[in-house]
Amino acid sequence: MFPLFRVVSTLFIGSLQCDRCPLEFWSNTNRTACDPRQLDFLSFNETLGIALTTAAVFGAKVTTVVFVVFISYRQTPVVRANNSELSFLLLVSLKLCFLCSLVFIGRPSVWSCRFQQAAFGISFVLCVSCLQIKTMVVLAAFRSTRPGAETFIKWFGPSQQRGSVCLLTCVQIIICTVWLSLSPPEPKRDLGFQGSKVTLQCAMASVVGFSLVLGYIGLLACTCLLLAFLARKLPDNFNEAKLITFSMLIFCAVWVAFVPAYISSPGKYSVAVEIFAILASSYGLLLCIFAPKCFIILLRPERNTKKHLMGR
Structure with missing residues (x-):
């Protein structure tokens, strides 16, 4: 029977x-x-939850270490040549990306379902916005050597950079606010044929809202990838564009693969897929952009000189 x-x-x-x-x-x-039936959700006590939690906490700690390294060597040419203020903001946003994945683990509640998607969307837009402005500054710096470039370069001062990042992030904040005000995700029991367990998960009341959050991140990521690709062949002292290009390729590949994997994953495994995409893209950005710089700062200090940067 x-x-x-x-x-x-x-x-x-x-x-x-x-x-x-x-x-x-x-x-x-x-x-x-x-x-x-027993309630089933992605818990901190199960093997999958422990593995994802460990990866998230480790990523946040590594980001903190990189931040401390950059603070300690903030006066060195490698840090200063790559827009140190945006680099610090990028590290903060990456740490938020790692930490926001922890909100997806545990028993879903009304507030956790709302907070997790907002934290995810805003953190990643802040991160990608920093990369996009950094790439635009690289292009502006290269054009500054041309005649009549004063009008162009004045739009890329420190205050303009901070304002651009805030503006791009505020758009996502507005999207999340409208979405969560009109039709927020809520905890729901999946009573489908799932054996002796009932899956408790955050159900998307509005797919349109979630699609807009992901779509805006994708739009910024594609724009950043295009700008970085155009700047990849600039002189080597502006070679951060190469690092950004490679990191955004990984970022876009992860999130393109995320959509079909998320749709086809049942129950709590769809949550695990989203957490994995968050962690994979965050690690990709952290390693691609900051690992080469930390290598020079800590292991090749003879290359961390203005003469070496200008002579390349």
């Missing part, structure tokens, strides 16, 4: 009668009674 049914023995007739259990119940081992 199927576990969805309980078997009742009829003594007088000598036959068996099967009664369907309610949706939130499941037949016991002996098929004599209906027991409540």
Whole structure:
């Protein structure tokens, strides 16, 4: 007999009668009674949750170490030549990306369902915005050597850079605010045929809102990739564009693969897929952009000189 049914023995007739259990119940081992289904969600105590939590915490710690290294060597040419202020803001946003993945783990609640998507969307827009402005500054710096470039370069001063990052991030904040105000995701029990367990997950009441959040991130990422690709052949002292190009290729590849994987993953595994995409893209940005610089700062200090940078 199927576990969805309980078997009742009829003594007088000598036959068996099967009664369907309610949706939130499941037949016991002996098929004599209906027991409540267990709630199933991505927990901090299970193996998958522990692995994802470890990866997120480790990424946040590595980002903190890189931040300390950059603070300690902030007066050196490698740090100063690559727009140190945006680099610090980028490191902060990457740490937020790692930490926001932890909100997806644990029992879903009304506030966690709303906060996790907002934190994810805003953190990644802040991160990609920093990369986009850094790339535009690289292009502006190269054009500054041409005649009549004063008008062009004045739009890329420190205050303009901070304002551009804030403006791009505010657009995502508005999208998230409207989405979460009108039709926010809420915890919902999946009573489909999932065995003896009921999946508790954050259900998207509005697919349009989530699509707009992802679409805006994708738009900024594609724009940043295009700008970095155009700047990849500039002189070597502006070679951060090469690092940004490679990092954005990884970023875009991860999120393109995320969409079909997220749609096809059942229950709590869709949450695990989203966390994995967040961590994979965050690690890709951190390693591609900051690992070469930390290598020079810590292991090749003879290359961390103005003469070496200008002579390349």
